[in-house]
Amino acid sequence: MFNKIAFQNRRFALIYFFFLLFLFPAISQSQQNPQPGGQLVLATTSDPKSFNTIIAKETSTSEAVEFIFDGLTKTDPFTLKVGPNLAQSWEVSEDGLEWIFHLREDVVWSDGVEFTADDVVFTFNDLVFNPDIPASSRDIFMIDGQPFAVNKVDQYHVKFILPVRFAPFLRAMSQEILPKHKLEKVVKEGKFNSTWGIDTDPREIVGTGPFCLIRYDPGQRLVYERNPRYWKKDLNGNTLPYLERMIYLIVQNSDVELLKFIEGTLDAYSLRGMDYSLLKPIEQKNNFTVYDRGPDLGSQFIVFNQNPGINPNTNKPFVDPVRLSWFQNRDFRRAVAHAVDKEKIIEIVKNKLGYPQYSPMGPAVGFFYKDDVFKYEYDLNKAKQILKDAGFSDRDGDGYIEDQEGHQVEFNLYTNSGSTERVDIGGILNHDLEKLGMKVNFLQLEFNTLVSKLTSTFEWDAIIMGLTGGVEPHFGKNVWTSDGQLHMWNPRQETPATPWEKRIDELFSEGVQELDEDKRKIIYDEFQMIVSRELPVIYTVLSAKLTAIRNKFGNLKPSNLGGVFHNLEEIYIK
Amino acid sequence: MINNNRHHSQFQLALQRFRGNKTAMACVFILGFLYFSAVFAEFLSPYSYKDEQRQYSYCPPTPVHFFDQGRLTWPYVYGLQLSFNEFYKREYVTDVNTKYRVKLFASGESYKLLGLIPTRVHLLGVESPGRIYLLGADSRGRDIFSRLIFGGRVSLSIGLIGVLISFTIGLLIGGAAGYYGGRVDNYLMRLCEMVIMFPGFYLLLALRSAVPDDFNSVQVYFAIILILSFIGWASLARIIRGMCLSLREREYVLAAKSLGVNDFHIITQHILPHTLSYSIFAVMLSIPGYILGESALSLIGLGIQDPFASWGNMLSDAMSIVRIKFAPWILWPAFFIFLTVICFNIIGNVLRDCLDPNLKGN
Numbered sequence: 001m002f003n004k005i006a007f008q009n010r011r012f013a014l015i016y017f018f019f020l021l022f023l024f025p026a027i028s029q030s031q032q033n034p035q036p037g038g039q040l041v042l043a044t045t046s047d048p049k050s051f052n053t054i055i056a057k058e059t060s061t062s063e064a065v066e067f068i069f070d071g072l073t074k075t076d077p078f079t080l081k082v083g084p085n086l087a088q089s090w091e092v093s094e095d096g097l098e099w100i101f102h103l104r105e106d107v108v109w110s111d112g113v114e115f116t117a118d119d120v121v122f123t124f125n126d127l128v129f130n131p132d133i134p135a136s137s138r139d140i141f142m143i144d145g146q147p148f149a150v151n152k153v154d155q156y157h158v159k160f161i162l163p164v165r166f167a168p169f170l171r172a173m174s175q176e177i178l179p180k181h182k183l184e185k186v187v188k189e190g191k192f193n194s195t196w197g198i199d200t201d202p203r204e205i206v207g208t209g210p211f212c213l214i215r216y217d218p219g220q221r222l223v224y225e226r227n228p229r230y231w232k233k234d235l236n237g238n239t240l241p242y243l244e245r246m247i248y249l250i251v252q253n254s255d256v257e258l259l260k261f262i263e264g265t266l267d268a269y270s271l272r273g274m275d276y277s278l279l280k281p282i283e284q285k286n287n288f289t290v291y292d293r294g295p296d297l298g299s300q301f302i303v304f305n306q307n308p309g310i311n312p313n314t315n316k317p318f319v320d321p322v323r324l325s326w327f328q329n330r331d332f333r334r335a336v337a338h339a340v341d342k343e344k345i346i347e348i349v350k351n352k353l354g355y356p357q358y359s360p361m362g363p364a365v366g367f368f369y370k371d372d373v374f375k376y377e378y379d380l381n382k383a384k385q386i387l388k389d390a391g392f393s394d395r396d397g398d399g400y401i402e403d404q405e406g407h408q409v410e411f412n413l414y415t416n417s418g419s420t421e422r423v424d425i426g427g428i429l430n431h432d433l434e435k436l437g438m439k440v441n442f443l444q445l446e447f448n449t450l451v452s453k454l455t456s457t458f459e460w461d462a463i464i465m466g467l468t469g470g471v472e473p474h475f476g477k478n479v480w481t482s483d484g485q486l487h488m489w490n491p492r493q494e495t496p497a498t499p500w501e502k503r504i505d506e507l508f509s510e511g512v513q514e515l516d517e518d519k520r521k522i523i524y525d526e527f528q529m530i531v532s533r534e535l536p537v538i539y540t541v542l543s544a545k546l547t548a549i550r551n552k553f554g555n556l557k558p559s560n561l562g563g564v565f566h567n568l569e570e571i572y573i574k
Numbered sequence: 575m576i577n578n579n580r581h582h583s584q585f586q587l588a589l590q591r592f593r594g595n596k597t598a599m600a601c602v603f604i605l606g607f608l609y610f611s612a613v614f615a616e617f618l619s620p621y622s623y624k625d626e627q628r629q630y631s632y633c634p635p636t637p638v639h640f641f642d643q644g645r646l647t648w649p650y651v652y653g654l655q656l657s658f659n660e661f662y663k664r665e666y667v668t669d670v671n672t673k674y675r676v677k678l679f680a681s682g683e684s685y686k687l688l689g690l691i692p693t694r695v696h697l698l699g700v701e702s703p704g705r706i707y708l709l710g711a712d713s714r715g716r717d718i719f720s721r722l723i724f725g726g727r728v729s730l731s732i733g734l735i736g737v738l739i740s741f742t743i744g745l746l747i748g749g750a751a752g753y754y755g756g757r758v759d760n761y762l763m764r765l766c767e768m769v770i771m772f773p774g775f776y777l778l779l780a781l782r783s784a785v786p787d788d789f790n791s792v793q794v795y796f797a798i799i800l801i802l803s804f805i806g807w808a809s810l811a812r813i814i815r816g817m818c819l820s821l822r823e824r825e826y827v828l829a830a831k832s833l834g835v836n837d838f839h840i841i842t843q844h845i846l847p848h849t850l851s852y853s854i855f856a857v858m859l860s861i862p863g864y865i866l867g868e869s870a871l872s873l874i875g876l877g878i879q880d881p882f883a884s885w886g887n888m889l890s891d892a893m894s895i896v897r898i899k900f901a902p903w904i905l906w907p908a909f910f911i912f913l914t915v916i917c918f919n920i921i922g923n924v925l926r927d928c929l930d931p932n933l934k935g936n
Binding site: 259273347351446449 | 626629658660662714788789874876879880881890891893895896
């Protein structure tokens with residue numbers, strides 16, 4: 001889940017692989033006779049691009065279908081244990097390579113057709129592993145370039161055979177299962193990639209989840225109604241979900257969202273730092289509660305381009321060779337890391353509601369988080385000393401430093417326009433880098449232009465960017481292994497360019513095959529140490545995840561990892 | 575170049591009428607003051623546009639005190655200490671034990687006055703380590719007053735330079751089209767219509783995206799001027815062309831032609847000067863478009879880049895209602911944009927009335 005480039009506030013975020021956190025069907029023991037009915041109104045700032053979750057590349061799409069489909073398993077957002085969902089249980093062979101899932105026998109699709117093993121086999125063999133479909137989750141299911149074999153045993157049993165051991169297998173099994181009876185034909189005709197676009201009749205989108213889409217008005221709203229055929233029941237045997245309806249209002253920006261929340265149209269709102277000072281004092285009066293869900297899973301960082309490649313179209317190197325030599329110099333990156341004033345960034349950008357970040361796994365991920373990595377305190381004198389020792393000094397007295405060959409240190413630092421947060425972070429950093437004697441041209445680009453620079457044209461010096469994150473370290477493979485698509489500083493390498501990148505590759509292939517969680521932790525600890533020592537990306541700060549929710553819902557258990565409404569089916573109106 | 579006395583006196587008459595209009599004269603003084611402050615920005619501003627004091631994030635305007643224990647004294651300010659309250663709202667606590675005297679002609683950051691004379695003198699300052707924020711501070715503790723003055727440099731000059739370029743193009747193309755007529759006229763006017771046809775702001779964005787990304791701020795500044803001029807010339811060219819169509823039939827133009835004066839000379843010396851009165855107020859009325867164009871680009875982050883100040887990019891800080899609520903002073907740039915635009919419009923309108931020959935007898 002380190003796999004999306006995040007714009008900010010969920011908008012325009014790109015999914016590079018797949019989600020990892022899913023919902024857990026824990027049913028609360030202490031219920032006060034929930035009444036069915038009522039509705040939940042949420043807001044989103046961008047329209048879905050399609051309802052086709054298999055090829056979805058952006059969060060706006062995956063968000064829109066989140067409650068329509070289910071996977072075989074779910075991860076509990078609090079304990080992080082994998083629990084049953086569409087599969088009620090499973091068995092694994094001793095070598096860890098053969099898995100048999102027992103499917104629930106009482107599940108029907110929302111159009112009344114029975115859910116069977118055929119749907120599971122179809123989802124994996126015909127969609128995820130279909131070379132004609134750019135499935136966003138394929139990369140994590142391919143192990144060393146091989147798919148795993150998925151076979152139907154009988155109506156309610158499916159067998160998975162893995163080529164090698166794959167530690168996050170159960171977590172990955174939260175892949176949404178899609179209906180074979182609706183999609184088989186279009187896949188055969190080769191039209192799957194354009195199926196379930198935004199102009200589809202909502203009734204065609206059939207799922208096993210608690211809600212069904214009934215209406216989509218572009219630019220206005222998405223309306224969901226409860227799935228009367230949903231399989232899950234509460235302790236008294238009542239069919240879930242309790243809520244009758246769910247609505248996503250599509251609003252222009254977070255400010256509109258905030259106003260709509262205050263006036264009472266919306267039931268929940270994700271706060272930006274300064275919103276807290278506005279909302280917290282009126283909590284009682286307006287009858288809502290602000291929940292602090294802890295540090296964000298995502299990250300904001302500075303990355304320097306270390307790509308030695310040559311642009312095949314222009315025959316010019318992606319990065320000026322002189323600049324490349326600075327960016328490849330670890331001491332240069334260390335000096336920059338010491339110039340990141342995390343404390344003031346948290347104060348100014350996050351309104352003091354934030355946390356410093358030093359390693360690729362943030363404090364939110366829990367088990368795999370390593371706190372004692374190499375940390376770089378804000379110290380400009382130390383940064384100057386490091387630069388001096390590395391041969392960078394002001395040789396001609398113009399206030400700017402030069403490298404040993406006398407080239408003045410000057411580079412372009414990009415970020416996306418429209419993100420005041422990143423612009424502020426960049427401005428603060430730029431100010432300090434100038435004090436170190438670097439001439440930095442800080443430039444804002446439109447988000448999509450910036451992403452294409454980062455992922456396809458490769459012509460950039462330094463970028464301030466963000467990625468979404470997750471608890472399963474292996475799902476960050478596309479960023480961290482040297483052949484990764486999103487190995488931003490030097491992507492898609494044939495052989496690792498540096499010894500430490502080679503070591504990270506080894507750690508990732510060891511980590512994915514190690515089934516003992518404690519041994520896995522040791523492996524990923526070493527990975528975090530390497531990243532914090534080598535600084536391919538220089539981390540800045542994490543925001544505190546704050547959500548304001550109206551005080552009218554029962555069974556509400558906002559979690560950091562699984563979202564606020566991860567147990568939507570059992571939430572009811574008090 | 576223009577021979578007759580009558581024309582000259584007509585211009586003088588117009589000027590006289592203009593001087594009689596108090597609103598217009600007030601606008602001239604306001605603009606004059608703004609341009610003056612932009613030229614002497616370094617001297618008039620207490621701090622540099624990039625002087626960042628992070629401990630004064632969103633510091634409210636500093637009150638200047640004139641009385642100490644009931645007695646009139648040299649103006650001073652108190653020291654301030656930032657703290658966050660239980661709601662994480664910024665609160666600046668006044669430290670009454672620390673007083674910093676306000677200083678005139680204070681010594682501050684060194685600069686070159688008018689780019690020539692090296693000096694450290696600023697009109698206003700305060701004893702260090704005190705800070706004076708006349709109009710408050712922005713998110714990173716930079717003085718909004720100083721940044722407004724520096725920002726005026728960009729925002730105000732873009733209007734003038736942009737108008738200069740686009741009017742040169744507009745006059746020449748309009749003049750040529752009107753003078754030659756026929757096929758030349760046809761082609762040039764269709765070209766104009768193509769430029770006019772596109773919605774201005776989207777054309778602006780499209781042209782901006784064609785500018786290389788790695789331009790530094792100075793290059794971006796000139797690129798923006800060129801883009802704005804490229805959009806602005808067409809409507810003027812059309813009107814000038816209409817005027818030239820009738821002017822080219824005048825006797826003095828025919829006389830010049832029969833004397834063998836070359837076409838460029840005829841257009842620039844004999845035809846265009848007669849469109850002058852129209853051009854002058856058209857210039858005034860179109861300057862605001864350039865100022866707003868730059869502000870709009872900078873507001874969405876595609877214009878002048880931080881740390882350089884322009885009124886537009888300062889205003890981008892105010893694109894959130896929460897910030898406006900807690901730090902309303904970040905809206906100052908909007909006030910100055912408004913003021914400038916209003917002034918140019920009033921001057922333009924009054925000039926049009928004054929230059930109208932039909933009013934001559936009144």
